[in-house]
Amino acid sequence: xxxxxxxxxxxxxxxxxxxHGFAVNVMRPVAQEWDEREETPWPVIEEAARVGIYSLDFFxxxxxxxxxxxxxxxxxxxxxGDAGLCMSIMGSTLAIAAIMANGTPAQQAEWIPxxxxxPDDVKVSAFGxxxxxxxxxxxxxxxxxxxxxxxxxxxxxxxxxxxTNGGIASVHVIVASVDPELGSRGQASFVIPEGTPxxxxxxxxxxxxxxxxxxxxxxxxxxxxxxxCLLGGKEKLDEKLARAREGVKTSGQAAxxxxxxxxxxxxxxxxxxxxxxxxxxxxxxxxxxxxGKAIIENQAIAFKLADMKTxxxxxxxxxxxAAWMAANHQPFLNGEGSQSKLYASETxxxxxxxxxxxxxxxxxxxxxxxxxxxxxxxxxxxxxxxSEIQRLIxxxxxxxxxxx
Numbered sequence: 076x077x078x079x080x081x082x083x084x085x086x087x088x089x090x091x092x093x094x095h096g097f098a099v100n101v102m103r104p105v106a107q108e109w110d111e112r113e114e115t116p117w118p119v120i121e122e123a124a125r126v127g128i129y130s131l132d133f134f135x136x137x138x139x140x141x142x143x144x145x146x147x148x149x150x151x152x153x154x155x156g157d158a159g160l161c162m163s164i165m166g167s168t169l170a171i172a173a174i175m176a177n178g179t180p181a182q183q184a185e186w187i188p189x190x191x192x193x194p195d196d197v198k199v200s201a202f203g204x205x206x207x208x209x210x211x212x213x214x215x216x217x218x219x220x221x222x223x224x225x226x227x228x229x230x231x232x233x234x235x236x237x238x239t240n241g242g243i244a245s246v247h248v249i250v251a252s253v254d255p256e257l258g259s260r261g262q263a264s265f266v267i268p269e270g271t272p273x274x275x276x277x278x279x280x281x282x283x284x285x286x287x288x289x290x291x292x293x294x295x296x297x298x299x300x301x302x303x304c305l306l307g308g309k310e311k312l313d314e315k316l317a318r319a320r321e322g323v324k325t326s327g328q329a330a331x332x333x334x335x336x337x338x339x340x341x342x343x344x345x346x347x348x349x350x351x352x353x354x355x356x357x358x359x360x361x362x363x364x365x366x367g368k369a370i371i372e373n374q375a376i377a378f379k380l381a382d383m384k385t386x387x388x389x390x391x392x393x394x395x396x397a398a399w400m401a402a403n404h405q406p407f408l409n410g411e412g413s414q415s416k417l418y419a420s421e422t423x424x425x426x427x428x429x430x431x432x433x434x435x436x437x438x439x440x441x442x443x444x445x446x447x448x449x450x451x452x453x454x455x456x457x458x459x460x461x462s463e464i465q466r467l468i469x470x471x472x473x474x475x476x477x478x479x
Contacts, residue, residue: 081395083144090137091148097128098156106157109287110447115243116163116287117197123164124194128153131191134171143402147343147394154347158451159287161344166239166288167191169202169459170248172336177264177306186266190246198269201244203235203293215258218295220251220265222309227302229265231295234277237458241291242276245269249295253312260319264306273298284450337459338412339397342419345455346390349423352430352448353383359434376433383426390419410469417465420455427452 083091101122109116123129128149137146153161167190174186192198209215218233231251235241247267254261267274277292302309357380360371370376397415400407407413427449431438438445456462470478 083148087140087142087145087148090145091152094128094149094152095155097123097126098152102153102156102160106160106287107441107444107447110157110159111286113281113286115289116160119160120164120199121194121197124191124197129164129191129197130194131188134168138402141402143339143398143400144395147339147398150340150343151347151350151391154344155351156347157287158344158348158448159285161347162239162285162288163199165340167200167244168340169239169337170200170244170246173202173248173250173264174266174306176336178266179306179308182266182303182306186246189268192245198245199240199243200246200248201238201240201242201293203238203241203247203249205237206234207236216250216252216262218249218251219255220253220263222253222302223299226299228299229302229305231265231267231273231298231300233295235293235295236277237280238291238293240289241293242279243289243291247274247293248306249293254316254319257316257319261316263312265300266304266306267295267298267300268304271298271300282454284447284452284454336401338416339394339401341455341459342390342394342397342415345416345419345423345452346387346394348448348452348455349383349387349390349419349426352423352427352445352452353380353387355443355445356380356383356430356433359437370433379429379433383429386422387426390415390422393418408472410465410472413460413465413468413472416455416460417462417469420452421462423452423455424449 101119105116105119109119120129127133134146137149140146150161150165153164171187171190174183174190178186190198190200204216206216206218208217216233218231218235220229220231222229231249233251235249238247241247246269249265249267250262251265252261253263273296275294275296277294279289279291282290305312357371360376360380361369363370371380393411393415397407397412399405400411427445430445431449434443434445437443440446460468467478470476
C-alpha cells in the first residue's frame with residue numbers, strides 16, 4: 076500500500092525557501108512604493124528573471140512536479156511578499172496555461188519561450204477573455220475571428236477588458252468566437268505576436284488593489300494573424316465545430332481549460348495574502364499592550380487569530396488537493412478546483428479584515444501594510460471567476476443539475 080504523506084520533499088522545501096527569500100529581500104522593501112506608483116514594476120520582474128524565478132526553466136520544472144505542489148508553494152510565497160508584485164511577475168501564467176492547454180507541441184515550443192523573453196530582454200504575456208459585455212458569461216463573447224482562406228489568415232475584431240499585462244505584453248492570447256451560433260462551443264484561442272498591426276491598448280484601469288499589476292483594455296481592429304496562430308490548428312477546430320453542429324458533446328469553452336488549470340494557482344496567491352496579514356496581526360497582538368497586558372491575552376483577540384490560522388490552513392489544503400488533482404489528471408467531479416479558489420479567496424478577505432480590526436486605527440492607515448493587503452485580497456473573489464460563479468460550478472458538480 077502506498078504511503079500517504081503531506082510532508083514536502085527536499086526540492087519543494089528548497090524552492091519554497093528560495094522564493095521566500097526573494098519575497099523578503101526584493102519584494103517587501105518596495106511593495107508600498109509600487110502600490111502607490113501604480114506602474115508595472117519592471118525592475119522587480121527583471122530581478123525575478125535574473126535569479127531564475129521568472130523563467131521558462133522554473134515554470135517547466137515547477138509544473139512538472141508530479142505532486143502539483145511546487146508551483147502553488149512558489150505562488151504563496153510571492154503573494155506573501157506582495158500580491159501586486161506577484162501578479163506582475165506571474166501574470167503571464169494565464170497565457171502560458173492557455174498555450175499549454177490548447178496549443179500543438181510546435182506552438183508550445185514557439186510561443187511559451189516568447190512569453191518570457193530573456194533575462195536581458197524581459198517580456199510578459201497576456202490572456203484575454205472578458206469583454207465589456209461578457210464577464211462571467213464567457214459564452215457570449217462578441218470578439219470575432221473570421222478566416223480569410225485566400226491568405227490563410229484570421230481577422231480579429233473586438234474589445235477585451237480586465238487584461239493583466241494587456242497592451243504591454245509581447246504575446247497576447249485572445250479567445251474569440253469563430254461561430255457565434257454555437258455559443259461557447261464556437262470559440263477558439265489565438266496568439267497575437269508582438270508587432271502585429273491592429274492591436275492596441277485601450278483604457279488602463281486604476282484599481283483598488285494589486286495596483287502594481289497592469290490591467291487594461293485591448294482593442295482589436297482588423298487584426299490579422301497567420302493561420303498558424305490559431306491554437307490547436309484549423310483541422311482540430313473544424314472537427315470540433317462539426318461535432319458541435321451535429322449536437323455531439325465537445326470539450327467546451329476554450330477559456331475554461333485555462334481557468335480549470337489555474338484556479339489552484341489563484342487560491343495559493345490568496346493564501347499568501349491571508350498568511351501575511353495573519354502573521355503581522357499575531358506579532359502585533361503579542362507586542363501591543365492595553366490595560367496592562369498584551370492584547371493577545373484577551374479571548375476576543377486570541378480567538379480571532381485562532382480562526383484566522385485555521386481558515387488559512389484549511390484553504391491551503393484545498394489548494395494543494397486541487398493542484399495535486401490537476402497534476403495527476405484527476406477530474407474535478409465535485410468542483411474541487413473551484414472549491415480551492417472560492418474558499419481561499421474569501422478567507423483572504425476575511426483574514427485581512429480581521430487583521431485590520433486587531434490593529435485598530437493603525438490597521439486603517441497606509442503606514443501599516445494590512446490595509447494594502449485588504450485592498451489586494453478583494454480581487455481574488457472576483458477575477459478568474461467570481462465567488463458566485465465558483466458556487467455555481469460546485470453546485471452543478473455535486474448535484475448533476477443545471478442550476479442557474
